[in-house]
Amino acid sequence: MLSGRTAVGLALVVVMFGCTTERKSASGFRLPDGDPERGAVVFAQMKCHTCHRVYEHEEFPEPTADPSVPVALGGRFVSLPSDGELVTSIINPSHKISSRYAHAMVTTAGLSRMGDFTEAMSVRELIDVVAFLHTVYARSEASTRPEWPHGGP
Numbered sequence: 001m002l003s004g005r006t007a008v009g010l011a012l013v014v015v016m017f018g019c020t021t022e023r024k025s026a027s028g029f030r031l032p033d034g035d036p037e038r039g040a041v042v043f044a045q046m047k048c049h050t051c052h053r054v055y056e057h058e059e060f061p062e063p064t065a066d067p068s069v070p071v072a073l074g075g076r077f078v079s080l081p082s083d084g085e086l087v088t089s090i091i092n093p094s095h096k097i098s099s100r101y102a103h104a105m106v107t108t109a110g111l112s113r114m115g116d117f118t119e120a121m122s123v124r125e126l127i128d129v130v131a132f133l134h135t136v137y138a139r140s141e142a143s144t145r146p147e148w149p150h151g152g153p
Contacts (some may be wrong), residue, residue: 031083031127037131042125046117055136069113070101074136081137086130091118 002035012112040057043049055074059080081089088095093112097103106113 026082026084029084031130033088034124034127034129034131036128036132036135039125039128039130042121042129043132046125046129048120048129051114057136064077065113067105070105071098071140076138076140078142080139083130084134087126088120090126090129093142 043054044060049063051063051065051069051071052067053063053072054060057074093114094107094110097106097112103110115125
């Protein structure tokens with residue numbers, strides 16, 4: 001039999017986490033499996049490499065954005081990005097702009113410099129790009145910024 005205090009605690013946990021989900025919650029968000037190879041092709045077709053360097057993917061040309069965009073993709077991190085974080089970064093890049101970068105380098109008028117891909121990319125292409133991006137991140141004991149062979153951010 002549960003004590004009164006334990007029952008109240010469990011009820012609060014259920015109310016906080018189990019009964020309601022906010023509209024903008026990631027609860028229930030699951031992407032189907034994508035094809036990383038097709039995702040790399042879409043990444044190139046959408047010209048993502050003109051702004052972003054990709055860790056350990058030398059097949060993409062050097063970024064050409066002027067001024068350069070210091071947001072590099074991939075590397076070794078303690079915590080890996082989720083499907084939801086990657087999708088949000090692609091379809092709503094102004095949602096969360098890292099304080100690691102000088103805002104003048106990654107924003108224009110307070111919004112991300114990244115273009116709007118909501119009408120340029122199909123859902124299948126988005127799923128495949130996310131699958132590709134998952135291949136460029138690796139789990140590590142400590143996060144490390146990648147060493148770029150050509151200077152880089």
